[in-house]
Amino acid sequence: MNYPEVNEVFFSECEELLQEIESVLLHLLEGIEDKETINKLFRHIHTIKGSAGIFGFEHIEAFAHGLENLLQQVREEKLHFTPQLAEYLLKCRDHLAQLVECAAANSIPDQDLLEQGEALTAGIREFMPAGNGQIDSPPTKRSAAIAPIPETDREEDTWHLSLRFKPDTFRNGFDPLSFIRYLNEIGRIVELRVIDRDLPPLTELDPENCHLGFEIRLRTPADEGEIRQVFEFVEDDCDITVAPEGGRSQPAPAARVAVGVTPATTARSEERLPLPTARKARKAKYIRVDSDKLDQLVNFVGELVISTAHICQTAHGRGYEDIAESTDTLTKLVGDIRDSTLQLRMIPIGGAFNRFNRIVHDLGQELGKEVRLEIHGAETELDKSVTEIISDPLMHLVRNAIDHGLETSERRAALGKNPEGTLRLNAYHETGEIIIEVGDDGAGLNREKILARAMKAGLVKAGETLTDTDIHRFLFMPGFSTAEHVTNLSGRGVGLDVVNKNIEALRGRVDIESQEGRGTTMRIRLPLTLAIIDGFLVNVAESSFIIPLDLVVECLQFSEEYLVHGNKKVMELRGEALPVIRLGEIFDVNGKKIERENIVVVRQAGKKIGLIVDELLGEVQSVIKPLGRIFGRTPGFSGATILGDGTVALILDVASLVGTMEKREKAEHKKRKKQISEPTPQHEIGPEAGSDDETEGQGHD
Amino acid sequence: MEIEFKKTAGSTTAKCRGRLTIYTVAGVREAFNSIVGEGKPTTLNMEELVDIDTAGIQLLMALKRQCGVQGIELNIRNHSPILISILDLYGLAGYFGDRIVLGPSMRRDFSFAYGTKRVIHD
Numbered sequence: 081m082n083y084p085e086v087n088e089v090f091f092s093e094c095e096e097l098l099q100e101i102e103s104v105l106l107h108l109l110e111g112i113e114d115k116e117t118i119n120k121l122f123r124h125i126h127t128i129k130g131s132a133g134i135f136g137f138e139h140i141e142a143f144a145h146g147l148e149n150l151l152q153q154v155r156e157e158k159l160h161f162t163p164q165l166a167e168y169l170l171k172c173r174d175h176l177a178q179l180v181e182c183a184a185a186n187s188i189p190d191q192d193l194l195e196q197g198e199a200l201t202a203g204i205r206e207f208m209p210a211g212n213g214q215i216d217s218p219p220t221k222r223s224a225a226i227a228p229i230p231e232t233d234r235e236e237d238t239w240h241l242s243l244r245f246k247p248d249t250f251r252n253g254f255d256p257l258s259f260i261r262y263l264n265e266i267g268r269i270v271e272l273r274v275i276d277r278d279l280p281p282l283t284e285l286d287p288e289n290c291h292l293g294f295e296i297r298l299r300t301p302a303d304e305g306e307i308r309q310v311f312e313f314v315e316d317d318c319d320i321t322v323a324p325e326g327g328r329s330q331p332a333p334a335a336r337v338a339v340g341v342t343p344a345t346t347a348r349s350e351e352r353l354p355l356p357t358a359r360k361a362r363k364a365k366y367i368r369v370d371s372d373k374l375d376q377l378v379n380f381v382g383e384l385v386i387s388t389a390h391i392c393q394t395a396h397g398r399g400y401e402d403i404a405e406s407t408d409t410l411t412k413l414v415g416d417i418r419d420s421t422l423q424l425r426m427i428p429i430g431g432a433f434n435r436f437n438r439i440v441h442d443l444g445q446e447l448g449k450e451v452r453l454e455i456h457g458a459e460t461e462l463d464k465s466v467t468e469i470i471s472d473p474l475m476h477l478v479r480n481a482i483d484h485g486l487e488t489s490e491r492r493a494a495l496g497k498n499p500e501g502t503l504r505l506n507a508y509h510e511t512g513e514i515i516i517e518v519g520d521d522g523a524g525l526n527r528e529k530i531l532a533r534a535m536k537a538g539l540v541k542a543g544e545t546l547t548d549t550d551i552h553r554f555l556f557m558p559g560f561s562t563a564e565h566v567t568n569l570s571g572r573g574v575g576l577d578v579v580n581k582n583i584e585a586l587r588g589r590v591d592i593e594s595q596e597g598r599g600t601t602m603r604i605r606l607p608l609t610l611a612i613i614d615g616f617l618v619n620v621a622e623s624s625f626i627i628p629l630d631l632v633v634e635c636l637q638f639s640e641e642y643l644v645h646g647n648k649k650v651m652e653l654r655g656e657a658l659p660v661i662r663l664g665e666i667f668d669v670n671g672k673k674i675e676r677e678n679i680v681v682v683r684q685a686g687k688k689i690g691l692i693v694d695e696l697l698g699e700v701q702s703v704i705k706p707l708g709r710i711f712g713r714t715p716g717f718s719g720a721t722i723l724g725d726g727t728v729a730l731i732l733d734v735a736s737l738v739g740t741m742e743k744r745e746k747a748e749h750k751k752r753k754k755q756i757s758e759p760t761p762q763h764e765i766g767p768e769a770g771s772d773d774e775t776e777g778q779g780h781d
Numbered sequence: 782m783e784i785e786f787k788k789t790a791g792s793t794t795a796k797c798r799g800r801l802t803i804y805t806v807a808g809v810r811e812a813f814n815s816i817v818g819e820g821k822p823t824t825l826n827m828e829e830l831v832d833i834d835t836a837g838i839q840l841l842m843a844l845k846r847q848c849g850v851q852g853i854e855l856n857i858r859n860h861s862p863i864l865i866s867i868l869d870l871y872g873l874a875g876y877f878g879d880r881i882v883l884g885p886s887m888r889r890d891f892s893f894a895y896g897t898k899r900v901i902h903d
Binding site for chain 2: 250255256257260261264269270271272273274276279280281282283285287288290291292294
């Protein structure tokens, strides 16, 4: 059978299963071996084999069949699961993935792939315990381990359920009785045992607590998803394990994979009423959505937001009170829609992080380094498109860390460090941003080396004093590398600048934190959402600017008195020193002097800054329109937006504003220093030339 | 659930009337404690037990087990249909070890497919 749409589901399902198989194998490599994990592995391979059979992908089916036999031996404890076996299975999984790719590309495996398959299959035979060397041919014959099942029971399978109800089950309104009775509706309970192991003695028992567990054998044509669905409502009050018992007699799972299939499929699948979501009952809460459709929805919502703002403003402006009230309600509703829609695009970063389990494992092997991957904050959510874009930069940073950051095990041991290095992936939210860290506990950045390299490249003059930050920034320059050897992966100096560019293109930045001998952390900062912004609108002269609301701490009226005596750039706020920036000055927009200025205090990367503006116009929500290519990446702005009345407001990029300010300050500071420290007259004419600090022997014009 | 105790020198009969469910177990527990406290062989007459749920059967299990530990003879007689039903579903016939009498009409409803082996309480 060959229905392209249905095939699609098969391929994407395979992709997920193969991903899971890889995860499981990596777990098993770490020594976490238990029956449930092995069973999972078996079931995934079994599902792939079965589905491939129904869809006519013989190569996939045949290869999976061999793996299934092998795993069956493990399940029956006739074969011990060793790390070697796990590594070998990883190779097999890769081969299987290649076969699936081949099928998805609508081609047949070429000679090389076929030979690889044969070699692996022969290898599998080596692992098989004596007496089971024969791998019988699929698909009609059954492996020797499974007893033939009588015709009448062909549709049913036996499942083992383990239920452990938690103490508050009764209090929360549930009774195991109703759920277990229901099991008899979807099948037949062949055996049930009540587990009273956790039942306290009568005198100590709180009779309103539930201390009972159940071990159940259930014969049913339902699949795992449908069985689990029975307990959907009591999920939180019960630990549930569902596992198939023994081997299965036929490729039943195929029925689950077929979505909206025509009557041409087997009668068996019709009887089962394949539900598109049944297969994924564990993930029954999700629906697949075309991401293009989602993007379109976000666009529409964006336009909706703008239109609504326009209506709202007009209604208020013309004094139509009743309409204004309605539009206010409308604005709130649209705001809710906007928030929900943007949430749709958020996915946990764990998905992106998990790939690295395999990558770190392979890299470690390839480079002969012992590495352990630690993942924190996998549940941190970020916009889907952002997840895709940071994938490559992350990859590069990880490779760098392992290749250059971490020392070899011998060297580490000699230094008194744990011979196994640690690579840390961390993600968390911080005021409107998401922070992703790639850290290692390796050798750290060698300041001297970088300085030397920079000098060689003419980027630094002798005698110049540089902070650690400055030195680190050299690494982001194209072609810069202190690596002594260039490996396949890194050291060519083409990586970090590209990483930086990609991140900056997302309105983010990369920071480096490093301690020699202790390790390095690369910290990526990214905005949480790319599409719509909650902002605070301000006026300076005739121009409108928007400050991201997430960054705004407070607003107050401003007066010259607040400035710290003698320093125009710092003011005192409740005992704290607060650097201030006049937006009018920095953007060179000056209009009529306004009576009362205002100051907006923002927090950027943990630091507080005050922005002096004219008018405060309140909160707005609007769609971010990127600045045209003409403007390149003008520092200070991260985009523009159209306000309700049609005017264009520029969105401030506070981080880069601060950066520009700092640069200016430094340049001024340097200039001043130069004049103080240089022994020969400089013939400088200008405001600084007449400064109070005079050095001996220096005249001034 | 009301319990009507009839005590003789050597044994006790407890006639249970009503419901043994999450709503009543707290109150019934005291009565069960007294059964254990007195230590005399006891028979629970469940003819008029109208309703029982998991909380109820749990309490009965706790009682049975405690009696086992202390060597007190506990029997359940005249099982009402609702009680038979839960013992059937939960396979607890062997746990309690009592003789369950199924009327001719009831034989169709209950299968006792499992859990009939006597359970040794440790």
